[in-house]
Amino acid sequence: MPLERHRARRYSIRASVELTDLESETQTKEQTTDLSLFGCRVDTLKPLPAGTKVRVKISYRTENFDALGKVVHTRQNSGMGILFTKIEPNDQLILDKWIAGRKAH
Numbered sequence: 001m002p003l004e005r006h007r008a009r010r011y012s013i014r015a016s017v018e019l020t021d022l023e024s025e026t027q028t029k030e031q032t033t034d035l036s037l038f039g040c041r042v043d044t045l046k047p048l049p050a051g052t053k054v055r056v057k058i059s060y061r062t063e064n065f066d067a068l069g070k071v072v073h074t075r076q077n078s079g080m081g082i083l084f085t086k087i088e089p090n091d092q093l094i095l096d097k098w099i100a101g102r103k104a105h
Helices: 089-103
Strands: 011-021 027-035 039-043 055-058 064-073 079-086
Touching: 011 039, 011 089, 027 089, 055 079, 064 089
Parallel strands: none
Antiparallel strands: 011 027, 011 055, 027 039, 039 079, 055 064, 064 079
């Protein structure tokens, strides 16, 4: 199995994630265990196929982050990696704040 390389450091964070498949509009609620400036890992026993375009909503503490994304890799019965493809400026500020908070730990 090839070693996965990430574009940015990943930070451990446990938060609720709601994914919406943009084609079927199917929603799933899962957990994320790590987060970066470019994406997140979603723990799920039923990952979506690679290439699936999704709306990502992450709830952490008292804030919510929204972005568009794409499934870039999957591991059956384990999870999937989501690449953020579009983040609005206000949501980028939230993501930056969460990551800055994790860097301090």
